[in-house]
Amino acid sequence: MSDFLCEINAQFLREVCLHACVSLPSVTSYSGIGLALCERLLAEDCQLRLCLACRNMQRAEAARSALLASHTDARVDLLHLDVGSVESVLTAAQEVKARYNRIDFLYLNAGIMPNPQVNVKAFFKGLFSSNVINMFATAEGLLTQQDLVNSDGLQEVFATNLFGHFLLIRELEPLLCEAGRTSRVVWTSSSNASRSAFSMEDMQHKNGTEPYSSSKYASDMLSLALNRHKNSQGLFSSVICPGLVMTNLTYGILPSFFWTLIMPFMWLIRIFTNTFTLTPYNGAEALHWLFLQDPESLDPRAKYHSLTSGLGRNYTQPRQMDIDEEMSEVLYTKLVELEKVVRRKPKQLLSSGCESQHSTIV
Ligand SMILES: NC(=O)C1=CN([C@@H]2O[C@H](COP(=O)(O)OP(=O)(O)OC[C@H]3O[C@@H](n4cnc5c(N)ncnc54)[C@H](OP(=O)(O)O)[C@@H]3O)[C@@H](O)[C@H]2O)C=CC1
Ligand SMILES: CC(C)CCC[C@@H](C)[C@H]1CC[C@H]2C3=C(CC[C@]12C)[C@@]1(C)CCC(=O)[C@@H](C)[C@@H]1CC3
Numbered sequence: 237m238s239d240f241l242c243e244i245n246a247q248f249l250r251e252v253c254l255h256a257c258v259s260l261p262s263v264t265s266y267s268g269i270g271l272a273l274c275e276r277l278l279a280e281d282c283q284l285r286l287c288l289a290c291r292n293m294q295r296a297e298a299a300r301s302a303l304l305a306s307h308t309d310a311r312v313d314l315l316h317l318d319v320g321s322v323e324s325v326l327t328a329a330q331e332v333k334a335r336y337n338r339i340d341f342l343y344l345n346a347g348i349m350p351n352p353q354v355n356v357k358a359f360f361k362g363l364f365s366s367n368v369i370n371m372f373a374t375a376e377g378l379l380t381q382q383d384l385v386n387s388d389g390l391q392e393v394f395a396t397n398l399f400g401h402f403l404l405i406r407e408l409e410p411l412l413c414e415a416g417r418t419s420r421v422v423w424t425s426s427s428n429a430s431r432s433a434f435s436m437e438d439m440q441h442k443n444g445t446e447p448y449s450s451s452k453y454a455s456d457m458l459s460l461a462l463n464r465h466k467n468s469q470g471l472f473s474s475v476i477c478p479g480l481v482m483t484n485l486t487y488g489i490l491p492s493f494f495w496t497l498i499m500p501f502m503w504l505i506r507i508f509t510n511t512f513t514l515t516p517y518n519g520a521e522a523l524h525w526l527f528l529q530d531p532e533s534l535d536p537r538a539k540y541h542s543l544t545s546g547l548g549r550n551y552t553q554p555r556q557m558d559i560d561e562e563m564s565e566v567l568y569t570k571l572v573e574l575e576k577v578v579r580r581k582p583k584q585l586l587s588s589g590c591e592s593q594h595s596t597i598v
Contacts, residue, residue, distance in 0.1 A: 268483050270345045272516035274525045278307040289317035319346045319400035322388045322578045329407030339411045344401040345424040349448045350384035352489045370409045373511040380445040391440040394528045397451035402571050413469035418531050420472050427477045429453040456557050461568035463536040472531035476540045478519030479511045510543040525552040
């Protein structure tokens with residue numbers, strides 16, 4: 237479930253008596269880290285106003301009903317958003333600006349991992365190596381995906397996991413960068429993000445087999461760049477990893493009977509690695525924790541990890557990211573350039589000119 241979620245919270249905005257939270261999760265059935273986050277936020281403060289932004293309104297309605305069943309007085313709004321589509325992002329942003337006059341939190345949680353393939357040989361090799369814990373935490377060298385080009389002429393994983401969110405932030409800047417108050421954006425990244433999967437010459441990852449890892453690494457860099465450019469205007473960006481959580485995304489990696497078979501081992505492995513958070517509730521720990529923090533106290537170079545101990549205790553731990561300022565600045569500039577192109581001619585990208593235009597920009 238979930239896409240992203242922004243909120244207006246009286247904890248930070250004393251002049252607003254009503255806690256209003258604009259949250260934009262798109263909802264896959266009742267699972268997902270985004271839905272768990274909404275539950276946790278409402279449990280924290282039932283006065284929050286949430287806005288769930290979802291591409292599938294039926295699922296969104298189902299999520300809304302689930303939230304209202306446990307928090308009868310909650311205000312939960314819905315918004316249609318396909319974050320992988322330029323047109324949908326621009327329309328949704330207009331709608332947000334018409335409906336709300338402030339956003340305190342924007343949770344950028346939507347993400348896809350299409351057609352994943354596990355390298356079984358690498359898995360068994362890793363199992364008997366000293367790198368085994370790291371392999372279970374990051375899946376480094378284990379996973380590849382097959383990406384597609386979407387109707388805007390962009391690589392689908394890049395468009396959904398990174399660029400759509402970026403465009404949305406840019407569109408919502410008037411609500412996010414207001415004098416005299418702070419706003420927050422929170423990216424659901426991954427420990428699968430890796431520098432080696434990302435290439436600045438191919439930021440959409442057209443030519444590789446790890447678009448997921450590449451897009452998550454790009455989101456880590458973008459968060460750093462956003463902090464550099466926007467902190468002075470009151471906008472703060474953070475990055476989290478939820479750990480390995482059983483959701484539609486992970487169920488898509490192996491056949492479901494296989495997950496059922498290996499599930500006892502998964503719970504066993506949890507004794508040795510705190511990154512197997514497994515449930516959406518546990519996975520949402522860092523997202524929830526960040527909600528309670530003063531933005532000025534956060535480290536822009538840290539990724540905040542949801543962790544669960546062998547005894548089931550949840551906690552959040554910051555870990556330094558393998559990113560540098562210079563690269564993040566180059567990425568930011570390239571995204572701004574790409575934004576100009578898609579704003580100029582979104583429809584032409586669809587038809588023919590996209591390849592040549594992208595090659596000059598991306
Ligand atoms: N599960 C895990 O182990 C990990 C997950 N993550 C990240 O956590 C985030 C949440 O994933 P998770 O809860 O696990 O998986 P889910 O598949 O349950 O949730 C992903 C959500 O993103 C939504 N979404 C996908 N594409 C779009 C789109 N184009 N427009 C709008 N919404 C969209 C989906 O909507 P719909 O319901 O319509 O499909 C779904 O609700 C992702 O960013 C993922 O990469 C990171 C590390 C580990
Ligand atoms: C016998 C089988 C071949 C066993 C395969 C196990 C793998 C499917 C998992 C081992 C580590 C897992 C993992 C992820 C997916 C499933 C595994 C590869 C993620 C990549 C899921 C999404 C993320 O963002 C990461 C944080 C996860 C890291 C660990």
